[in-house]
Amino acid sequence: MSDTSKTRKTRQGFVISNAMDKSVVILVERKVRHKLYGKFVRRRVKYMAHDPANQCNIGDIVLIEECRPLSKNKRWRVRNIVEQAV
Numbered sequence: 135m136s137d138t139s140k141t142r143k144t145r146q147g148f149v150i151s152n153a154m155d156k157s158v159v160i161l162v163e164r165k166v167r168h169k170l171y172g173k174f175v176r177r178r179v180k181y182m183a184h185d186p187a188n189q190c191n192i193g194d195i196v197l198i199e200e201c202r203p204l205s206k207n208k209r210w211r212v213r214n215i216v217e218q219a220v
Contacts, residue, residue, distance in 0.1 A: 149196060
């Protein structure tokens with residue numbers, strides 16, 4: 135067996151809720167090309183992420199990474215804040 139380090143998935147999105155303790159909800163948006171018509175369509179997904187220091191505020195752009203399950207809904211962890219909201 136060879137030692138292969140698996141890279142964790144990362145997503146960039148913005149914080150839409152920080153009402154919980156040590157948790158934030160991140161909205162990640164991506165554009166996908168429609169199969170038949172070729173038009174770009176927006177796809178949105180909300181992820182619940184772990185924020186241990188409670189430093190994220192609504193509107194911040196953050197980078198999240200995949201981790202082990204931390205609760206029923208949390209499988210992502212906030213890696214860093216890319217841009218803070220004004």
